[in-house]
Amino acid sequence: MDRTQKCLPMFPSRLGTLVHDYKRPGTTTLFAALSVTDGTLITQCQPRHRHQEWIRFLETIDRETVTEYDLHLIVDNYATHKHPKVKAWLKKHPRLHVHFTPTSSSWSNLIEG
Template sequence: MEPPAHTVVLSIDEKSQIQALERTRPNRPLGPGHSAAQTHDYTRHGTTTLFAALTVLEGTVLGRCMQRHRHGEFIRFLNAVEAAVPTLSNLED
């Protein structure tokens, strides 16, 4: 695709209900050819929501985790992205 000159192309996505788990011990390797073993017990610390924006040209990511997943949080994230992206006058310099 050919975006117009002096534009910023973003890819924005969201992932809700990410579980914040803490295992009782770190993963342990079993041996060559076997995957790592995890303990069966963990402490659950609730869920979080991840909002992320990828600047396609630069490959940089702006991400935020928020406690809730409502339109207000998404609008706050979009405002943060707008504040972080350079303005058109900065791109022309």
């Protein structure tokens, strides 16, 4: 694992130090939607997590679910989910209702678990 900054060396009377963040080569973003009624999943892996990828995933959800039902999507407060283009897309698709989890409550997100 490569750190974003050099580690400070150890010497008498001081331990070596590490920065808390690290480079993540080869990572991906997982978008996932869970139906709590029957446990089915809709998933997509994307190289990034921008509003463009989020809209693409919303289109997948819209396409792969029964059109007669309204869908309630519970998402975290990531800025991508609130982007103006996402809001505009959601206005054109009124059956999708987005609800945001409180900040620092990833434990309440079933996908995170």
